[in-house]
Amino acid sequence: MSRFDSERDDLFHAINASIGFDRRLAPYDLLQSQAHARALHALGVLDDAELDAILGALEKIHQEVESGAFEYRAEDEDIHMAIERRLTEDLGELGGKLHTARSRNDQVATDLSLFVRAHSLACGDLTWQLMQTLLDKAIAHEGWRSPAYTHLQRAQPIYLSHYLLAYFWMFRRDLLRFRSAAQSASEMPAGSGALAGLNWDLDRDQMAATLGFTGPMQNSLDAVSSRDQALDLLSATAICSSHLSRLGSEIVIWSSSEFGYLSTDDSFASGSSIMPQKKNPDAAELLRGKAPRVAADLQALLGALHALPLGYSKDMQEDKEPLFDAVDTTETSLRVAARMMEGITFDRGRLEAAAEDRFLAATDLADVLTAEGVPFRAAHGIVGGLVRRALEEGRPFEEMYGEALSDLPPEARSRVEEAMSGRDVIDSKISAGGTGASRVAEQIAIAKQELEALQPSPRD
Ligand code: ARG
Numbered sequence: 451m452s453r454f455d456s457e458r459d460d461l462f463h464a465i466n467a468s469i470g471f472d473r474r475l476a477p478y479d480l481l482q483s484q485a486h487a488r489a490l491h492a493l494g495v496l497d498d499a500e501l502d503a504i505l506g507a508l509e510k511i512h513q514e515v516e517s518g519a520f521e522y523r524a525e526d527e528d529i530h531m532a533i534e535r536r537l538t539e540d541l542g543e544l545g546g547k548l549h550t551a552r553s554r555n556d557q558v559a560t561d562l563s564l565f566v567r568a569h570s571l572a573c574g575d576l577t578w579q580l581m582q583t584l585l586d587k588a589i590a591h592e593g594w595r596s597p598a599y600t601h602l603q604r605a606q607p608i609y610l611s612h613y614l615l616a617y618f619w620m621f622r623r624d625l626l627r628f629r630s631a632a633q634s635a636s637e638m639p640a641g642s643g644a645l646a647g648l649n650w651d652l653d654r655d656q657m658a659a660t661l662g663f664t665g666p667m668q669n670s671l672d673a674v675s676s677r678d679q680a681l682d683l684l685s686a687t688a689i690c691s692s693h694l695s696r697l698g699s700e701i702v703i704w705s706s707s708e709f710g711y712l713s714t715d716d717s718f719a720s721g722s723s724i725m726p727q728k729k730n731p732d733a734a735e736l737l738r739g740k741a742p743r744v745a746a747d748l749q750a751l752l753g754a755l756h757a758l759p760l761g762y763s764k765d766m767q768e769d770k771e772p773l774f775d776a777v778d779t780t781e782t783s784l785r786v787a788a789r790m791m792e793g794i795t796f797d798r799g800r801l802e803a804a805a806e807d808r809f810l811a812a813t814d815l816a817d818v819l820t821a822e823g824v825p826f827r828a829a830h831g832i833v834g835g836l837v838r839r840a841l842e843e844g845r846p847f848e849e850m851y852g853e854a855l856s857d858l859p860p861e862a863r864s865r866v867e868e869a870m871s872g873r874d875v876i877d878s879k880i881s882a883g884g885t886g887a888s889r890v891a892e893q894i895a896i897a898k899q900e901l902e903a904l905q906p907s908p909r910d
Pocket residue numbers: 468472527528529554555558762766767
């Protein structure tokens with residue numbers, strides 16, 4: 451008997467079923483079911499023999515899932531129903547007892563929190579690996595000079611280590627975001643029933659401890675209605691992917707013949723089917739190309755949850771595919787970025803030739819003029835005019851410094867000329883966080899400590 455007169459329409463099943471994708475939650479669902487069976491036993495709902503039988507059957511299903519032998523059937527609506535169906539095949543009526551004191555609403559929210567926690571930590575660990583690779587590269591290239599850009603126009607020279615460490619710090623913030631997403635999945639929804647709580651005083655504290663949660667969620671309605679644990683992970687993946695896209699883009703540009711600053715290992719490039727000379731940086735391009743899709747995954751869940759009234763609505767089933775896609779894409783991209791970065795070789799000659807561009811000293815000349823009392827805006831104008839004439843007349847910029855100084859008294863002119871002639875425009879960047887050699891050395895020391903402090907903790 452059931453409430454329904456007619457068979458479900460196949461098309462209804464097509465839109466309603468989630469078994470095609472939520473099978474991925476099977477290991478979490480089984481873990482949760484073990485803990486739930488123990489809680490039912492503690493309440494006296496299951497006797498000793500029943501608990502043993504259910505735990506044994508769940509273990510068997512776990513092995514079937516692991517080995518690939520588990521049969522997901524098209525008619526199973528979702529992973530929760532599939533596992534219950536299999537349990538009942540094995541245990542008969544007893545299988546149906548496991549759903550006492552729970553609803554798929556708190557069950558799915560709990561599976562999802564377990565998934566979010568596991569993958570937030572995994573993404574954090576992968577980010578840590580990438581940070582380590584970047585730091586190693588920064589250390590290996592200490593003292594190498596490189597141009598740096600604004601608007602992709604040469605702006606000021608810096609140390610290559612400083613460039614690489616910029617990414618180190620960006621990924622450090624990503625790592626912290628991943629760990630914070632794990633935190634937001636740290637309270638357990640289970641034990642909330644459909645939304646109102648249960649007619650049994652299930653030991654939620656015990657169950658939470660068994661499943662590695664810090665404790666149960668405080669409000670049963672919030673527990674079944676909320677998906678912000680998934681939003682937090684999605685948002686961390688979206689931001690991290692955006693950072694990866696910038697790194698990827700930089701690799702594409704820097705490896706072009708026009709720049710020629712670096713080359714990727716052949717194992718991370720492909721050839722062209724028609725042009726024999728080509729070595730294409732496909733992996734780096736894909737780091738760039740995949741970022742918008744991860745951002746769209748975040749947008750998809752924000753959209754599904756927008757203005758949704760409290761309680762469970764089927765819209766919420768749409769949480770899974772974007773989340774899985776974002777996690778898979780980001781985890782792969784992080785692995786690729788670390789491996790590709792490891793194999794990159796930089797061309798010191800090309801980098802340093804570009805960093806030698808004398809126009810890159812223009813800001814410094816303007817700064818030196820301010821030391822002689824010229825207001826910075828005026829100095830900016832004087833030096834700008836000089837650059838323009840150097841370009842028009844095809845003369846070396848540094849030979850024209852004197853002409854910038856025609857309005858200054860003679861002692862001031864010689865001070866400026868002297869300040870500019872022996873000047874290292876990189877090491878002159880002495881401010882904390884700047885690219886001067888001693889600041890970069892300081893930064894490397896702090897980065898090492900930071901990496902050590904953020905070391906992934908061993909997990910099973
Ligand atoms: N497959 C569902 C989901 O992923 C499980 C929850 C179903 N709950 C319900 N009341 N229909 O969201």
